[in-house]
Amino acid sequence: MKHFTYVILGGGVAAGYAAREFAKQGVKPGELAIISKESVAPYERPALSKGYLFPQNAARLPGFHTCVGSGGERLLPEWYSEKGIELILSTEIVKADLASKTLTSSADATFTYETLLIATGSSVIKLTDFGVQGAEANNILYLRDIEDADKLVAAMQAKKDGKAVVVGGGYIGLELSAALKINNFDVTMVYPEPWCMPRLFTAGLAAFYEGYYANKGIHIVKGTVAVTAVKLKNGNVLEADIVIVGVGGRPLTHPFKGQVAEEKGGIKTDAFFETSVPGVYAIADVAAFPMKLYNEMRRVEHVDHARKSAEQAVKAIKAKEAGESVPEYDYLPYFYSRSFDISWQFYGDNVGDDVLFGDNDPTAAKPMFGSYWIKDGKVVGVFLEGGSAEENQAIAKVARAPAAGGRRRGSQEGRTRLRCQSLNFSMHTHFILWTL
Numbered sequence: 001m002k003h004f005t006y007v008i009l010g011g012g013v014a015a016g017y018a019a020r021e022f023a024k025q026g027v028k029p030g031e032l033a034i035i036s037k038e039s040v041a042p043y044e045r046p047a048l049s050k051g052y053l054f055p056q057n058a059a060r061l062p063g064f065h066t067c068v069g070s071g072g073e074r075l076l077p078e079w080y081s082e083k084g085i086e087l088i089l090s091t092e093i094v095k096a097d098l099a100s101k102t103l104t105s106s107a108d109a110t111f112t113y114e115t116l117l118i119a120t121g122s123s124v125i126k127l128t129d130f131g132v133q134g135a136e137a138n139n140i141l142y143l144r145d146i147e148d149a150d151k152l153v154a155a156m157q158a159k160k161d162g163k164a165v166v167v168g169g170g171y172i173g174l175e176l177s178a179a180l181k182i183n184n185f186d187v188t189m190v191y192p193e194p195w196c197m198p199r200l201f202t203a204g205l206a207a208f209y210e211g212y213y214a215n216k217g218i219h220i221v222k223g224t225v226a227v228t229a230v231k232l233k234n235g236n237v238l239e240a241d242i243v244i245v246g247v248g249g250r251p252l253t254h255p256f257k258g259q260v261a262e263e264k265g266g267i268k269t270d271a272f273f274e275t276s277v278p279g280v281y282a283i284a285d286v287a288a289f290p291m292k293l294y295n296e297m298r299r300v301e302h303v304d305h306a307r308k309s310a311e312q313a314v315k316a317i318k319a320k321e322a323g324e325s326v327p328e329y330d331y332l333p334y335f336y337s338r339s340f341d342i343s344w345q346f347y348g349d350n351v352g353d354d355v356l357f358g359d360n361d362p363t364a365a366k367p368m369f370g371s372y373w374i375k376d377g378k379v380v381g382v383f384l385e386g387g388s389a390e391e392n393q394a395i396a397k398v399a400r401a402p403a404a405g406g407r408r409r410g411s412q413e414g415r416t417r418l419r420c421q422s423l424n425f426s427m428h429t430h431f432i433l434w435t436l
């Protein structure tokens, strides 16, 4: 049995950022351990569906260990040993007893702690979860961790220039389709929804991406539920050397079931990421936390929140120990994706009325367009394709700006008129936003 003051369960994005924050806060050698099912130190998971799959100069570890993704120091395995932080890898925790503060691994090792951070992330939803016939076939692949990515790379090499079917039209499906295409595969995307990424994209936004992908030679079959990876409900059969499924994830909470309050499929926390069990924190994908900006509980499965929630929890833990406090987590949702030569960013909430701006012509040489969402007279969310760093900062500011405090929209008093001139394109006329 091993005992630690702090244990981070999970060795992904949030674990890396939490470890860095612990180090900043002066954690002592031997106090902190990360226990991870994976065999490598924490890394920036988004790389797996992007640079990791490039046919040339592909990203490989140690290149993308945390915390490079946010422009920080790259924490190599040596960094952890220098700080006296124990990395307990290739170790799956199968049982958690929060009452006795004990974790048990599949190999029957036990670990005890004083403070626990649950950072177990999500597991992919598999076709087998829907009872799909033939879903066990070994050319059906998923992508959550580096082992999955290595299987995909091996399959791409084994089936050079083959046919690939990508099931799912979310951002993973879109990024994977692009990666397979640049690896010279004949790619078909299949998804049941009327357009890709319906959870975020409006029909106008999706029209661009579907057109852009079609121009790249990617076939799209939509509105058709894939009942097997290759046989569609409408009777069509798609041939494939590789089938890759990206239909979403589920928060990995099962070791804690019945021991901790849950909400929105995740583990319920306060604004400091402490759960209903004192001394047990849940961060990143698994946490359902109070989103101050919208005054409701949310769960967010994006890398920016993984990083920031990890830092917030560690700051809160250390402050509490010192009898102090930190401000509540006040998060502005941020999400991005990249594929081919295009990339977009989104800030805020995609609720209310949406307005498309700019030119969403998929054949444009340098596409630049977006959408904003207005609720109760205020812009609450902004999506921008092709923005510069400065322009992306501008849209974040707009999405974060408070409502006009009861004053009528359009009055001059106390207002900055964010004309987005810097955004320098035809959306200009549409996209005149007022923020306080």
Ligand SMILES: Cc1cc2nc3c(=O)[nH]c(=O)nc-3n(C[C@H](O)[C@H](O)[C@H](O)COP(=O)(O)OP(=O)(O)OC[C@H]3O[C@@H](n4cnc5c(N)ncnc54)[C@H](O)[C@@H]3O)c2cc1C
Binding pocket: 009, 010, 011, 012, 013, 014, 015, 035, 036, 037, 038, 045, 046, 047, 048, 049, 091, 092, 093, 094, 119, 120, 121, 122, 143, 144, 145, 172, 252, 255, 283, 284, 285, 286, 300, 301, 302, 303, 304, 306, 334, 335, 336, 337, 338
């Ligand atoms: C392929 C891919 C691409 C992505 N791209 C983007 C993107 O472009 N933009 C974006 O905003 N977000 C993206 N995301 C989402 C983002 O990566 C996640 O939100 C983020 O990784 C969540 O961090 P986390 O620490 O909660 O979970 P993870 O990073 O998934 O880490 C969880 C860790 O816990 C370990 N674990 C789980 N259960 C156990 C157990 N019982 N015992 C031991 N270890 C355990 C796992 O093995 C893993 O190491 C992407 C995700 C994937 C999979």
